[in-house]
Amino acid sequence: MxxxxxxxxxxxxxxxxxxxxxxxxxxxxxxxxxxxxxxxxxxxxxxxxxxxxxxxxxxxxxxxxxxxxxxxxxxxxxxxxxxxxxxxxxxxxxxxxxxxxxxxxxxxxxxxxxxxxxxxxxxxxxxxxxxxxxxxxxxxxxxxxxxxxxxxxxxxxxxxxxxxxxxxxxxxxxxxTKETGKELDAWDFGFITLLAIIGCLIIINTTYDIYQDWFSLPKQNVLIAFSLYTNAQKLVHIGKSSKEQIQVFHGLKFISMMWIIAGHGFVAFQILPVINPMDVSAWKTNIYNQYITAAPLAVDTFFYISGFLLPYMYIKMFKGKDFLYQLKSVPMSFVHRYIRLTPALAMMYLSTITLMRRIGGGPIYDKNVNAFVTSCRKNALSFFFYYQNYYNYDDLCMTQTWYLSADMQMFWLSPIILLPTAYFVTKKYKAVMLSLISFSIFTVILPMIIKFIYQDYKNDYDTHSRLCNYIIGFTFGVFMRENIDKPFIFKKNKYLKNFLLWCIALGSMYVLVYLNGWIYIGNGTYAGKTVIESLMRPIWCLGLTWIVYSCFHGYGGVVNWILTRPILQFGSRLSYCMYLMHGSVIAHNVMMFRQKEIFSDWREFYLWCGYLIVTLMVALVWSLAFESPIIILEKVIFGASGKKKEHPTPPAKKTIQA
Structure with missing residues (x-):
């Protein structure tokens, strides 16, 4: 032949x-x-x-x-x-x-x-x-x-x-054709009108804010809610270290967000027609590259931080209060939470079903953007009431938002343990901690049992599998609040013991990254993978626990120095809007491709740099226009921040310089 x-x-x-x-x-x-x-x-x-x-x-x-x-x-x-x-x-x-x-x-x-x-x-x-x-x-x-x-x-x-x-x-x-998707519908007109209103509010509020500040006049908070001048100052303000602020969380949140962008950027690359598909397949199965596929561990970090901060802040205000008094605060806490998260999310939703259709084009653009629009319009109810990670987990509106559904569900369930903890923690501290540790163990075992019983279970976005991250963070948050003024746990040989625990924590987390990759490649039996997947998250959270505790007491060394850099505070404040918008940034770029792409590590790195920078820019706009104003308005409506804000002692007369 x-x-x-x-x-x-x-x-x-x-x-x-x-x-x-x-x-x-x-x-x-x-x-x-x-x-x-x-x-x-x-x-x-x-x-x-x-x-x-x-x-x-x-x-x-x-x-x-x-x-x-x-x-x-x-x-x-x-x-x-x-x-x-x-x-x-x-x-x-x-x-x-x-x-x-x-x-x-x-x-x-x-x-x-x-x-x-x-x-x-x-x-x-x-x-x-x-x-x-x-x-x-x-x-x-x-x-x-x-x-x-x-x-x-x-x-x-x-x-x-x-x-x-x-x-x-x-x-x-x-x-x-060049006219495909250019017709305006009711959603488009509504979004344009909303953007115009917000734009006018920003201009009016910013002008008022600068005018009042220039002439040292008092300000009404409701009239500076949309001010770029005030909101930008708050965004770039660098807070000083204190016991009420866990500074390392800023670094953990921003670095985790960078990791998530890298992971989702790689996933997006996989749907592209590439010049070297065999290299992509080989890359995915190479254990060396599993630092990318282990990016879901970064989401576990967010669950841990969310669980930690809830009791850490709540117990300070409600410790020892009776159940009825605490119970009355629950509905309003739900309202606060919903108002805090939803406006920026709603603007992301509206931009997806309207703006996204009009800011790009390409051979694969219309098909994919229409899939986004169809999914979001069909699942609007589950999207805005935060249950789409169960109801339509196989057809999510903007896939990354499953995390918000899971986090909101955990918050809704949290009063079940939060109220008793705040009530009993002073009187029966040891019993409370033992109960929380026992419940943490239960949340580790529960998803394992479910996966053994239902071996065809396909939902990768469920809440109960991540509940252990939240509860472990919750437990440690209670511990830190009650021991906030106590010295470092070790007295003798504390530097040596601290060093050994750092080695164990970082070593375990490093192993987990590649163990996750080993599972991703498809190694092991179903039973073995189920056990490993169920134990990975709690071990990861225990590693985070030592990092937070050691850094809080000043024994974090170079890690603490890195995680508390001022620039990371800025990135941390943008992390929510970055999480919301990074999916749109990545999807837009991928859908705009005209020809087959070459895949390589360097190409992925260049794309990640671009995704990170553009996501930061979009998140900055989203935060200043849709997130920060709502926080101020919420305080005005539900709090006592609507009063006039007196200007401090008038400074020396200002002059305008060319």
């Missing part, structure tokens, strides 16, 4: 072009044989001149393209060349319509199939028809007149099929 087989195969490939007279003549014939085609499509075809046909052909996929045996089996044509076509002739306007993911099957002589058996793109066990065997399934792209429907295109391209050697299927194609 050797040389002769290869020669036959080569001739077959050449003949696909030669017999079609460079394919262009065949493409022109497609546009001329119009039996059964709709009248609108026919009118446009008849109005096309040769130059337009040449451009449509040039923007379309060719049957034989470089890298068919190696690259991802997708060819996206030249999107921008196609949609730029806008021709009016004989009162008939024709737009170029770019159709991607057109199923195109290519067959070759059966006796040449063995030559390609090692190619990643070869279809296994394909049927043998008239001496030809289907060996390629290509998602091709074609440029056609905009009034030609998928049915019309199927009729037209049937003429191109050479006895079953080449077949086309437009049923799953996604088509778009």
């Amino acid at each position: 050797g040389t002769l087989g290869f020669f036959v195969f080569f001739l077959v490939l050449v003949n696909f072009n030669a017999n079609a007279v460079l394919e262009f003549d065949k493409y022109v014939n497609i546009l001329q044989n119009t039996d059964g085609v709709s009248q609108k499509c026919l009118d446009q075809i008849n109005s096309l001149d040769l130059e337009t046909k040449v451009k449509m052909f040039d923007a379309s996929s060719k049957l034989i393209y470089p890298g068919m045996l190696h690259t991802y089996p997708v060819d996206m044509g030249i999107y921008d060349e196609c949609i730029a076509l806008d021709i009016t002739k004989n009162s008939t306007r024709t737009l170029g319509k770019h159709c991607v993911f057109v199923g195109t099957n290519l067959s070759i002589p059966t006796n040449a199939v063995d030559l390609l058996k090692h190619s990643n793109n070869v279809v296994a066990k394909a049927a043998n028809v008239n001496g030809f065997q289907k060996i390629f399934e290509i998602a091709a792209s074609y440029c056609v007149p905009d009034q030609c429907s998928e049915k019309d295109l199927d009729i037209l391209f049937k003429q191109y099929e050479q006895g079953g050697v080449v077949t086309f299927n437009f049923t799953k194609a996604t088509c778009s």
Whole structure:
């Protein structure tokens, strides 16, 4: 078979072009044989001149393209060349319509199939028809007149099929023109109106704020809620270290957010058609690279911090108060929490279903953005009431928001243990701590039992599997609040013991990163993976516990120095809006790709840098416009912050300098 087989195969490939007279003549014939085609499509075809046909052909996929045996089996044509076509002739306007993911099957002589058996793109066990065997399934792209429907295109391209050697299927194609998605609907008008109102409030409040400050006049907080001047000052303010602020949390939150962006950036890359798909597969199974796939541990860090801060702040105010007094505060705490989280989330939701459709385009843009819009509109109720991680976990509106649902659910359930803890912690401290530790162990065992009973359980976003992170953080928060004025736990050999515990904590967390990767690759039995996955999170949280405790008492060394850098406070304050918006930033970039991408570590690193910077910029806007103002307004409405804010002692007269 050797040389002769290869020669036959080569001739077959050449003949696909030669017999079609460079394919262009065949493409022109497609546009001329119009039996059964709709009248609108026919009118446009008849109005096309040769130059337009040449451009449509040039923007379309060719049957034989470089890298068919190696690259991802997708060819996206030249999107921008196609949609730029806008021709009016004989009162008939024709737009170029770019159709991607057109199923195109290519067959070759059966006796040449063995030559390609090692190619990643070869279809296994394909049927043998008239001496030809289907060996390629290509998602091709074609440029056609905009009034030609998928049915019309199927009729037209049937003429191109050479006895079953080449077949086309437009049923799953996604088509778009330069006017696709540009029509405004009620959601768009509503979002534009809302943005205009907020923009006016920002201008008015900022002007008022600067004016009052300039002339040393008192301010009404409600009138500076949307002020960029005040909100920006709060955002960049560097707080001093105190016992009421766990400074290392700033660093942990921002670094965790950076890790999450890296992980989601890699996941997004996997959905792209790449030039080197085999390298992607090899990269994912390389244990060295599992620091990326272990990014979900960063989300566990957020759950831990959230659980810690709840009792740490609550017990200070409600310690020893009776149940009835505490119970009365629960409904309002739910309202505060909802108001705190939802406005910025709602603006993210609105931007997804409106703005996202209009700020980009590309071969895969419309299909994917429409999937976002459809999912979000369909699941609006579960999205805004924070239960979509159970109700529609397989069709989430903006996948990253599952965390907010889980965190809110934990907060709703927290009074069950928070109120008794605050009431009994002074009188029966040891009993409270023992109960919390026991409950922490229960939350570790519970998801393990569920996974053993329901082995087909597929929800990766459930709350109960992360509850242990929250409860371990909660338990340590109670411990820290009650021991806030007590010295470091060790008195003798404290530096040595501290060093050993640091080694154990960091070593364990390092091992967990690669153990998570070992599971990700698919190693181990179901039982073994279930046990490891259930124990990973509590061990991770115990490592965090020692980091926080040691740094709080001044024994964190270089780690404490890094985590308490002032710049990380700024990043930490933006972490919520960064979490909200990083998914949109990543998705927008990925959906804008026109051609196949090359995958490499360096390429991933460059993309991560871009994602991080753009996410910070978007988060800054989101925080100043939609998050910070709501915090002030909430205090005005429910608190005592609506009174006039007196200006401090007037400074020396200011002068304007050029």
